[in-house]
Amino acid sequence: MTAGAYEIKLDIFEGPLDLLLYLIRKNEVDIYDIPIALITRQYMKYIEAMKSLNLDLAGEYLVLAATLTHIKSRMLLPVSEEDEKEGDVDPREELVKQLLEYKTFKEAALGLDRMNILGRDVFGRDHAGEELEKEEQTLREIGIFELVEAFRRISLDIGQKDLMEIDAEKMSLSDRINDIVDELERRGELTFTDLLEDTGNRKRLIYTFLAILELVKLRIIKAYQAIPYGTIRICLARK
Amino acid sequence: MDNLKAIIEALIFVSDVPVTSSRIEGVLEDVKEKEISFAINDLIREYEERSGGIFLKEVAGGYQFRTGEAVGSWVQKLKGQKQASLSPAAMETLAVVAYRQPVMRSEVEKVRGVDISGTLRGLLEKNLIRIVGRKDVPGRPMIYGTTGKFLETFGLKTLSDLPTLREFKELGE
């Protein structure tokens, strides 16, 4: 076959597994007993066709090519005694399992596509032109995606580098700060030991300590002692 | 038509999202839950029997008026531009998320055998899937699940209305 014969097919595959399924169907072979030499040869021809067309070949296609070649070489080897002991595993087993799973989900995707999709097969009322109510009393569930998207939007506008990376540690510290403020709002006053005692692990202990320091620095909480070396009491500063 | 049914019909009609029975109960304070559910079922049946252009359907845990399948192509014609459907790649990612949820990105990629960042983002933007949290393993990867909008879009009452994966397995063999 020439490169042109493969060309038309290239963009209809959703990935290497899809291409492999296509080859199995085309050759009318049993998925549980794939003639690996034949399928590998055809698979490679597709890869070469893609390369010769200078298509941006996704790395996943090459990974599967390597897997196929590896299986092929293992199948050519005589079964050694060691393999016998290990229960004589078919080198194709793992790949077949993966293919079957992918096939199931491909069918499931087609199943979803056959459903009556709102906006394609069935339609609801268009509410766009209707006036929006001003009163906003309850909030609907909002996806985090919308929030991050908003943050990303402004970070791009500003282009500030320090805005770009917020690590989990900062958020963990914010969590602890919020917990402590919550606890103080509920109970009015806590001792330093109260706060440090209920910390299960070392990491949490450090966050608790850093949170208290941050809160004192920001003057969100006040810490005081009645006598030197006495109990340190903590309360909210704004009350 | 009795008054209760008329009110419920109007409430469902004016809403842009499926109306849950608890929202209807919230408006009709003094009416018993059972009466409301009877009235809704009556309405659903009446529209079904009438077999006109619109139907009352139970979707995503609520109720919504929708056009019938038979007239879909005419509505499409009125609306002009063809609605962008999901690409096969996006549909595959959606299928894995729907059936495997809560699921990590890496798990979906393992099944599909490809990088899914593009389709994942598209589905998040369309609000068909959402981040539901993080998995408690090293690196705390994000986990994904489907949304109410997903149920609404595919006309499902709940996730358990999805055909079982077994059905597709048999299809494939």
Place this chain on the structure above:
Amino acid sequence: MDNLKAIIEALIFVSDVPVTSSRIEGVLEDVKEKEISFAINDLIREYEERSGGIFLKEVAGGYQFRTGEAVGSWVQKLKGQKQASLSPAAMETLAVVAYRQPVMRSEVEKVRGVDISGTLRGLLEKNLIRIVGRKDVPGRPMIYGTTGKFLETFGLKTLSDLPTLREFKELGE
């Protein structure tokens, strides 16, 4: 119901503005004007006789489904409880507070480049953010952070479940 009436019913139903008969004629190319007008009048009469929650009305030179007057107050009540989303501006302010907390108003304004008093008040009223204290600098500006309601609204267990921008970028742009 005959097919023509069903199609017309669906066409009028899906539109948010009154649908003129000429638009309907444009969709149903081969159908005579007279047949269409008969079908519409039939539909109007049927909804009138049925006396339910919705009616087909001729308004502003076109046709539109509307709720009946008798159920108006109930519709108003539902709309009063309308569930709203946040405006993009409010979402941006919330995002900066969430990721930068504990944060001063001036810091948020520096990032967003606009005055945020309006969105800040709105978020405080919705109980999504709160004042956690005052900073010990001249003027003692207030410091803001998110609330438990914030976590609930976004379905998060803790703040550290928020995706980092790095993770977000991995989804591709």
